[in-house]
Amino acid sequence: MKVQLALSITVMITAPVLAQVCDPSDPQVSLFDLGTGTYKSFQGGLYAGGVNQRPAAHETAGVAIADSIGPLDINGLPFSNGRVVLISIGISNMTQEWRVGANNDPSSSALAFMAKAAPFQATGIINPAVLLVDGAKGAMGADLWAIEPPNLTVDPWLTALARLQFSQSSAAQVQIACIKAAHQGPTTCIASDGSTLGDAGLLAQHFAAIARNLKIVFPNIKLAYFVSRSYGGYATGGNREPFAYEQGFGVKWAIDAQISGSNTYGDLTWQGPGAVAPWLSLGPYIWANGNTPSGLGMTWDITDFVADHIHPSAGGVDKAATAFLDFFLTDTTTRPWFGWQCQHGDMDGNGTVDGRDISGFTAAVVAPGNAATIAKCRADINNDGLLDEADVSAMASLLLGGA
Numbered sequence: 001m002k003v004q005l006a007l008s009i010t011v012m013i014t015a016p017v018l019a020q021v022c023d024p025s026d027p028q029v030s031l032f033d034l035g036t037g038t039y040k041s042f043q044g045g046l047y048a049g050g051v052n053q054r055p056a057a058h059e060t061a062g063v064a065i066a067d068s069i070g071p072l073d074i075n076g077l078p079f080s081n082g083r084v085v086l087i088s089i090g091i092s093n094m095t096q097e098w099r100v101g102a103n104n105d106p107s108s109s110a111l112a113f114m115a116k117a118a119p120f121q122a123t124g125i126i127n128p129a130v131l132l133v134d135g136a137k138g139a140m141g142a143d144l145w146a147i148e149p150p151n152l153t154v155d156p157w158l159t160a161l162a163r164l165q166f167s168q169s170s171a172a173q174v175q176i177a178c179i180k181a182a183h184q185g186p187t188t189c190i191a192s193d194g195s196t197l198g199d200a201g202l203l204a205q206h207f208a209a210i211a212r213n214l215k216i217v218f219p220n221i222k223l224a225y226f227v228s229r230s231y232g233g234y235a236t237g238g239n240r241e242p243f244a245y246e247q248g249f250g251v252k253w254a255i256d257a258q259i260s261g262s263n264t265y266g267d268l269t270w271q272g273p274g275a276v277a278p279w280l281s282l283g284p285y286i287w288a289n290g291n292t293p294s295g296l297g298m299t300w301d302i303t304d305f306v307a308d309h310i311h312p313s314a315g316g317v318d319k320a321a322t323a324f325l326d327f328f329l330t331d332t333t334t335r336p337w338f339g340w341q342c343q344h345g346d347m348d349g350n351g352t353v354d355g356r357d358i359s360g361f362t363a364a365v366v367a368p369g370n371a372a373t374i375a376k377c378r379a380d381i382n383n384d385g386l387l388d389e390a391d392v393s394a395m396a397s398l399l400l401g402g403a
Contacts, residue, residue: 022189022198024233024241030287030294031228031248041194042249046282048256054281058259061271062333065222065279069175069337071129076172076220083131084337085169086176086328087160087218089145089210092138093230094180096312097320099134103306108314113321117328120339125329125377127341133167133174135160142181146209150217157217174218176337178283178324179210180227186243199243203250208257208265211277223333225283226251230320231300233290234309248287255280281333284323298323329373330385340385342377345398349378353398361395 029037032052034044046052054062071082088098099115101108109115114134120126140156150157164170183206186199197204207226214221228251232244239247258268258280270279288298302309304316312320329339345353347360364371364379368387371379379387381394 021192022187022242026242028242028245028289030285030289030296030298031252032285033295039249040190040192042190046252046285048252048260055259058279058281059332062223062279062281063336066333066336069222072173072175072220074170074173076170082129083169083173084127084129084175085131085133085164085173086178086338087133087135087164087174088178088180089156089160089214090136090142090180090227091140091182092136093311093320094136094178094227095134095138097180097317097324098132098136098178102312102314102317105314108317111314111318111321113324116321116325120325120329120373123374125342125374126339127337130338131167131169131173133163133169135163135177136180139184141184142203142206142210143183145179145181145213146206148209148213150213152217157213160217171218172220175220175222177214177218177221177224177278178227179207179224180229181207181210182229182239182243182247185238189242190246190249197249197253198246200246200250201253203247204253204257205265207250207254208268208277211254211258211268211280212266215275215277221278224278224280225327226255226280227283227324228285228287230286230304230312230316231288231290232310234300234302234305236309238308238310240310245287248285251282255282284320284327286320286323329377332385335383335385340377340380340383342374344378344381344383345395347375347378349374355399358395358399361391365391 031044031046036050037044043050047054069084071079071084073079073082088094096102098113101112114132117126117132121128137156137159145156152161161171183199188198190198190200211224214224228248229244232239233241254265257264268277269275270277285296286298288294288300291299291301293299304313304319306313328334345357347357361379364375365387368376376387379391381391
């Protein structure tokens, strides 16, 4: 009887663990492409309701915040010759894609986001007041960034603050953060029936805590963008699939909690005197199922990663950094303070808009994929991030007005 009872207890304890199968070959369609479809009973889309656009009220609020952002001095006071600081937060992949480049490949730092942004800032496409700072650090998982309250005397926050100081900036100047975070060595995935949220659910809790910590560490922060992980299907350990994919659900759930005001992951109020977090949004969604293109045009080849198949190679750094640059140049909540800071319509860059700009404008609108970034900026007459018929009529108005 004692043996039978012991066996029954063992089965009861282990059964839920055995039932939790984390299959790296689960059919995975990017959240962007999944839309109203489901993965393990959870709806796709980048935001609630299976949609890929921010809810209208959240979008309007984000644009209003973006319009209010201006340069600050070292003490966080408005100053025309100050800085608009955008800082990265998170794991090793983030620091590599933001600034450092691939492991053991120093030359690949030229492919990272900060290096890619530099020439656009020199030509005025990117706001010259923007200061990019890399606050991310390897081996600093989401759980460490999420410890509440944040301890500024130890990593990871110590490194972020030191990087600000090295950049001759301060915590008071930070108004925007971009976060790419994950846990080291996750083991529990979303249950196939959706009954447990696994590592993704814990990540959502930690992302919410990180958002609250951002407000404490950077008192003037207004906007925060969370980035998805890249593909983990080539790896056999660590942050492999399905964990890399499911991290996107953790991001989505945390942001949706703020939008709905549900307090599922604690208070995330972003407005008014009781604000405890910045306004949250998804940043670049860069996950794709290997070489199968996502609806956003992303793919991940095995050569985009170094030997561990988790950290990016030079090619992976290039892909992620390009996605970061495209996002910050064109998103409606980033253009007012970061990107598309050019003279719209002045295709030849001579300081005037006239008939000599027509051919360059036409070429950019007809084939935007072939146009250089400066040409896209100048051809986006209405500054909405798109090159379309609306820009044609806007260009005509400019030409007529200048006639």
